Amino acid sequence: MHDALLIDTHLATLGALPAITSYSPEGRLEISGKVARQWSHKIAGFLRDNVGAEPGDRLAIDLPATWRAPVWALGAILAGIHPDLEPAGSSPGAERPGRAPASDWVTDVVATVSDRPETIGPWGGDVLALGLGALAMRWPGELPRGAIDASADVLAQPDSMIEPPSPADDEPLLVPARAGAGVGQGIASGERIAAAARSGEDAIRVALAAWLAGGSAVLLIDVDDAETGRLVDVERARLV
Numbered sequence: 001m002h003d004a005l006l007i008d009t010h011l012a013t014l015g016a017l018p019a020i021t022s023y024s025p026e027g028r029l030e031i032s033g034k035v036a037r038q039w040s041h042k043i044a045g046f047l048r049d050n051v052g053a054e055p056g057d058r059l060a061i062d063l064p065a066t067w068r069a070p071v072w073a074l075g076a077i078l079a080g081i082h083p084d085l086e087p088a089g090s091s092p093g094a095e096r097p098g099r100a101p102a103s104d105w106v107t108d109v110v111a112t113v114s115d116r117p118e119t120i121g122p123w124g125g126d127v128l129a130l131g132l133g134a135l136a137m138r139w140p141g142e143l144p145r146g147a148i149d150a151s152a153d154v155l156a157q158p159d160s161m162i163e164p165p166s167p168a169d170d171e172p173l174l175v176p177a178r179a180g181a182g183v184g185q186g187i188a189s190g191e192r193i194a195a196a197a198r199s200g201e202d203a204i205r206v207a208l209a210a211w212l213a214g215g216s217a218v219l220l221i222d223v224d225d226a227e228t229g230r231l232v233d234v235e236r237a238r239l240v
Contacts, residue, residue, distance in 0.1 A: 002167050002169070003167075003171070003174040003212055004074065004077045004078055004165065004167035004171065004174065005165060005167065006212060007074060007208065007211045007212055008037060008040070008074075008078065008165065010033070010211055010212075010214050011033040011034070011036050011037035011040070011211065012033065012034070012037055013033065014032065014033020014034070014216070015032065015033055015034050016032050016033075016034060017032060017033055017216070018030045018031065018032060018033075018216050019031055019032060019033040019035075019036040019037075019207075019211065019216050019217070020036060020067050020070065020207050020210075020216065020217045020218075020219065021216070021217070021218045021219070021235060022065075022066070022067050022197075022218070022219040022221055023218070023219070023220055023221060023223055023231055024065075024219075024221035024222055024223075025221075025222055026134070029067065029134055031067050031071075033216075036067075036070075036071055036074075038159040038160075039068075039071040039075070039154075040071045040074040040075040040078060041075070041078070041157075041158070041159060041160050041161045042075070042154045042155070042157035042158070042159065043071065043072055043074075043075025043076065043079075043154055043157075044075040044076070044078040044079040044161050044165065045079075045157040045158060045161050045162060045163075046075075046150070046153055046154045046157050047059065047075065047076060047079050047081055047111070048079050048163065049157075050148070050153055051110060051111050051126055051128070051148075052110075053079065053081050053110045053111065054080070054081075054110075055079070055080030055081070055166055055168065056080065056081075056082070056168070057081050057082070057109075057110040058081065058082045058083075058084050058108070058109045058110060059072075059076045059081050059082070059083055059084065059109060059110060059111055059112070059113065060083075060084045060102070060105075060106040060109045060111070060112040060113070060114075060124060060125075061073060061076075061083050061084065061085055061112075061113055061200055061204070062086065062099075062102040062106065062112055062113065062114035062115075062116070062119075062120070062200070063113065063114065063115055063130065063132075063200040064099065064115065064132075064199065064200055065197035065198060065199055065200060065202055065203045065219060065221045066132055066200065066203060066221075067203070067207075067219065068130065068132065069200035069201075069203040069204050069207075070203055070204045070206075070207035070208060070217075072113055072130075073173060073204045073208065074208070074211075077167050077168070077171050077173070077174070078161065078165040078166075078167055079165070079166065080166040080167055080168050081110070082168065082171065082172075083173060083204070084106070084109055085173075085200065085201045085204065086099065086100060086105055086199065086200070086201060087105055099199070101119045102114055102116070102119045102120050102121065102124060103119055103120065103121030103124070106120060106121060106123060106124045107121075107123040107124075108123060109123075109124060109125045110125045110126065111124075111125040111126035111127070111128050112124035112125060112126070112127055112128065113128040113130050113150055114127070114128065114129065114130065115129075115130055115131070115132050117129040117143075117144050117147045118144050126148060127144065127146060127147040127148065128147070128148050128150035129143055129144065129147045129148065129149055129150055129151070130150045130151055131151045136151050137151060137152060137155055138151050138152040139151055139152070173204065173205070173208060174208060174212065186240075187209060187210065187213040187215065187240070188213070188215075189213055189214050189215070190213070190214045190215050191210070191213060191215040191238060192210070192215055192216045192217075192218065192235065192236060192237040192238070193206065193209075193210050193215060193216075193217055193218070193237055193238050193239075193240045194217070194218035194219075194220060194228075194231070194232045194235060194237035194238065194239050194240070195217070195218070195219065195220065195239065195240050196220045196221075196223070196228070197219040197220060197221050198221075202219075203219050206219065206240075207219070218231070218232070218235045218237045
C-alpha cells in the first residue's frame with residue numbers, strides 16, 4: 001500500500017486518539033486522528049475542485065510551525081500534488097524572523113497556502129489565505145486582492161474525499177520517513193514522538209514520520225529546554 005494511504009488508514013484507526021499535539025505560547029492543542037484525517041480529505045477535495053489542481057502539480061506550503069502544516073501536506077499528497085516547502089537555509093524575512101519572504105522561494109506552483117498571503121509573489125499561483133487560530137473558520141480581516149479564503153472554503157468541503165486518493169509513487173516527503181532516515185530514524189511502530197518544531201517544514205516532517213510509523217507526534221513550538229523535559233514526560237513521548 002502507498003505510504004500516504006498507510007497514513008490515511010492509520011489516522012482513521014486512531015479515531016478519537018491524538019494524532020498530533022502541539023505546545024506553543026498559545027497553549028496546548030490536541031488534534032485527533034479522526035479530525036486530522038477529515039482535514040486532509042477536505043484539503044485534497046478543495047485542491048482538486050476549487051483550485052483545479054491536478055496530479056503532478058505543486059503546492060507551496062508557506063506556514064510556520066503549526067498542526068495545520070502537516071494536514072495540508074498530507075491533503076496535497078492524497079490528491080497527487082507535491083508539497084513544496086521553504087528551502088533549508090533561506091534568509092529570514094525582516095517582518096517574520098526565521099522565515100524567508102515567500103516571494104524569495106515560491107515559484108512555478110499551482111497555488112500557495114500561507115498565513116501571510118500579502119507576501120506571495122507573481123509566481124505563487126492561486127493565493128490561499130489561511131487563518132491559524134485554533135478555531136479559525138475564515139480569514140481574519142480583509143483578504144488581499146485576488147486571494148482565496150482557504151479557511152472558509154476548505155471547511156465547506158466534505159469530510160471524506162469524493163474521488164479516491166491518488167498519491168504519487170515518488171513523493172519525496174515520504175521517502176526519508178519510509179527509509180528510517182532523518183526525523184524518521186529509529187521510530188518504533190506505534191511510538192509517540194516529540195520534537196522541537198521551529199518551522200512548518202519541521203512540523204510536517206515530524207508528523208508524517210510519526211504517522212507513517214503508526215504513532216503520533218508532539219510539536220514543541222517555542223518551548224524552552226527546561227519545559228521540554230517536563231512536557232515530554234507528561235505526554236509519555238520520546239524526544240527526537
